[in-house]
Amino acid sequence: MAGRLLLVWRLLVRDLSRRRTETVLLLVAVTAATATLTLGLALNEIVTRPYEQTRAATAAPDLVVEPGFSGPAALDALAPLTALPGVAAHSGPYPLAFLALTARDTTVRVVVEGRDGAPAAVDRPAVTEGSWVRPGGVVVERTFADALGLRTGDPVSVEGHPLHVTGIAVTAARPAYPRVGWHLPGSILTEGGGLLWADRGDIARLAGSRPLSYTVNLKLADPAAGIAVVDPSQGNPRFRGWHFRTGQDIADANGRLNAQAREVLLIGSWLLTALSVAGVAGIVAGRAIGQRRRVGLLKAVGAGPAMIAAVHLAEYLVIGLAAAGTGLVAGWLAAPALFRPTVGLIGSVGVDPPPLRLVVAATGLALGIAVAATLVPVVRAAASSTTQALADAATPPRRRGWAIWLSRRLPTALLIGVRINARRPRRARLVTVNTLVTTTALAAVLMAFAQERKPVDLGYSDLPDARDERTTQALLIVVGVVCLLALLNTVVSTWTAVLDTRHPLAVARALGATPAQAGIGLAVAQLLPAIPGVAAGIPFGLVTFFAGGDNRYAPASSMFAAALGVLLAVAALTAVPALAAARRPVADTLASAPT
Structure with a gap:
């Protein structure tokens, strides 16, 4: 057997070398x-x-919850969720405003999330360029910034309020642009849009007379439990019109x-x-x-x-x-x-x-x-x-x-x-x-x-x-x-x-x-x-x-x-x-x- 294998090997090497x-x-x-x-x-x-890797680096939540109404009622509805059995950690509630951004003569829909300067226990967006939020500035989600051609220091305006881009960041708490989940307050229909982070103190000024919604990020003891931690029956009419996003939902949206x-x-x-x-x-x-x-x-x-x-x-x-x-x-x-x-x-x-x-x-x-x-x-x-x-x-x-x-x-x-x-x-x-x-x-x-x-409809521009x-x-x-x-x-x-x-x-x-x-x-x-x-x-x-x-x-x-x-x-x-x-x-x- 060894002799035959040696013969096959020699013939193979010779043939490959002769017919390069x-x-x-x-x-x-x-x-x-x-x-x-x-x-x-x-x-x-x-x-x-x-x-x-992004989930690990940004302490991403396993479940993101946003109630189907706005104002103080939204805060009252979210407060009990952070103490539910199975919730290991949380961050928020954070104010949300669904507004319009103008940059380079292009106006588009944006979800503006108010954040604090200190890092959160859950959902810490990773800044890839510039710095984190501070008064008078916004941080832009990187895919959205890439689509608009924005860089740190660029001027933008939100609902007519002049701001500048202080940083660009990534997150695993929302799908990438344009599937960030823009919607009218109280509506379950989502539209295309981008994501901004602003200083919590600036949100009320940017939103003006528009109602503020809120969102809370939950870290679960069992990430696979998902929405069942909040709604075990997954059919409670109390949660009708609420927005729930699990980590798997966000991953699937990015994959599409x-x-x-x-x-x-x-x-x-x-x-x-x-x-x-x-x-x-x-x-x-x-x-x-x-x-x-x-x-x-x-x-x-x-x-x-x-x-x-x-x-x-x-x-x-x-x-x-x-x-x-x-x-x-x-x-x-x-x-x-x-x-x-x-x-x-x-x-x-x-x-x-x-x-x-x-x-x-x-x-x-x-x-x-x-x-x-x-x-x-x-x-x-x-x-x-x-x-x-x-x-x-x-x-x-x-x-x-x-x-x-x-x-x-x-x-x-x-x-x-x-x-x-x-x-x-x-x-x-x-x-x-x-x-x-x-x-x-x-x-x-x-x-x-x-x-x-078909371009992406961003409300004011495509x-x-x-x-x-x-x-x-x-x-x-x-x-x-x-x-x-x-x-x-x-x-x-x-x-x-x-x-x-x-x-x-x-x-x-x-x-x-x-x-x-x-x-x-x-x-x-x-x-x-x-x-x-x-x-x-x-x-x-x-x-x-x-x-x-x-x-x-x-x-x-x-x-x-x-x-x-x-x-x-x-x-x-x-x-x-x-x-x-x-x-x-x-x-x-x-x-x-x-x-």
């Missing part, structure tokens, strides 16, 4: 899919991990800001998986061309089918493991920089190691791609006879009467292309898959950009929705990686075709075909299977996008331009190497044929 280019291409193809899947899965971690981007990345990862399988299969096909005779030689010296399979699979599994590690690290480190969903939180991912479930998912995907793309050629190599492997012969085309009749009437270049695909039908199908996935991704992205973007920004970023990442991987697959497919058809093309030229006809025929062999892939990719893209439930179509002209662009890219990427390969002297090519 193909090894790098394999690594890139699998890494792209793994990194995109990691991006999608990491988005959830990007929100939950920093939120938990990235839900669309995460869905796009997960769908994109499956598209990239299909594209990676096609690319890896094409690279494997190219490597198999150079390995067929080696398989025959191994069989001739006594290697059995199991040994042949082990030699081949070990190589691709090693590449898959390396790609899994590379893609996992790349996706985990890139996610915070690409999406910045932690702007309203402190802490980040990328520094800490990824969770085990993410490592298992990325590794499983990479190994699955490697096995799915290599299993068929490995089984064929293991099952082939020694004579067949040493003969190194291509699959003979099936001769049908109608095909022969049609081929007599085809131009020479088109006939050469059809015959090349007939000899290697599996490679032609990979080209179809490549263009199908690429066109599907482009069509889905065009559909997404055609939809109406601002762009951060969810749309992150979804657009995710779409651009997916389509960019898809296009790069599709270009890589096309180059690999052309390289494989050039390697495999050098002798048949030399024979065709010996029988009278010109170098131009041979080169165009090789390019046509790549372009013909791309046409059905592009044709099917448009409806597939529509189906993929409409899974999200929207119903607005992209212009037909943009869809046609995308389809034509894919075909032109395939033609351009295949024409140059095909024509270059066809100009090699016939005598040199035929002299290099195995005897």
Whole structure:
């Protein structure tokens, strides 16, 4: 056993060192899919991990309670809650005013919470820039400040009262902008808005004649108890119209800001998986061309089918493991920089190691791609006879009467292309898959950009929705990686075709075909299977996008331009190497044929 393992290891190392280019291409193809899947899965971690870190750093409450009425009655209603069994600590009640902020000629709704200068036992917002509240100034929640472009020292006004920004802070006691829970006093309907902290002594002046509401922050002995501490039946009419926010509610609200981007990345990862399988299969096909005779030689010296399979699979599994590690690290480190969903939180991912479930998912995907793309050629190599492997012969085309009749009437270049695909039908199908996935991704992205973007209604002004920004970023990442991987697959497919058809093309030229006809025929062999892939990719893209439930179509002209662009890219990427390969002297090519 030790001798066999040593032999497999030596053959693996030698093959990887001799075929460095193909090894790098394999690594890139699998890494792209793994990194995109990691991006999608990491988005959830990007929100939950920093939120938990923010909760710990700010002594976040487990339950935030705001009564359904205002004034002294609100204070009287909140007072008994702080002494309930199960309440370990509390802060407040703090006055709340639902007002309007004007900054940089933009007026928006804001929740203004009055706070003391001394730190509280529960809910201590972490100041990330500037200083905490003091008379005449306000502290702005960081996501809200980022949306308005506010910095410390900037002038603002609240209901016409001039103030300045003394600091920027984050909290885990309310969801990030714009879901902070702005509402009219006594109303259960919440609207979009931002969050400010002001000195408690300034609240009455800022609110003017508007009634003040109040809020209290509770730290529970059992955080999972939630609202049951205050209302065990969770149906007491006394609490009708009250606002309750648990820590889990706030975490879910922050997570919804990235839900669309995460869905796009997960769908994109499956598209990239299909594209990676096609690319890896094409690279494997190219490597198999150079390995067929080696398989025959191994069989001739006594290697059995199991040994042949082990030699081949070990190589691709090693590449898959390396790609899994590379893609996992790349996706985990890139996610915070690409999406910045932690702007309203402190802490980040990328520094800490990824969770085990993410490592298992990325590794499983990479190994699955490697096995799915290599299993068929490995089984064929293991099952082939020694004579067949040493003969190194291509699959003979099936001769049908109608095909022969049609081929007599085809131009020479088109006939050469059809015959090349007939000899290697599996490679032609990979080209179809490549263009199908690429066109599907482009069509889905065009559909997404055609939809109406609804800004966030902030009462007096509209601002762009951060969810749309992150979804657009995710779409651009997916389509960019898809296009790069599709270009890589096309180059690999052309390289494989050039390697495999050098002798048949030399024979065709010996029988009278010109170098131009041979080169165009090789390019046509790549372009013909791309046409059905592009044709099917448009409806597939529509189906993929409409899974999200929207119903607005992209212009037909943009869809046609995308389809034509894919075909032109395939033609351009295949024409140059095909024509270059066809100009090699016939005598040199035929002299290099195995005897």
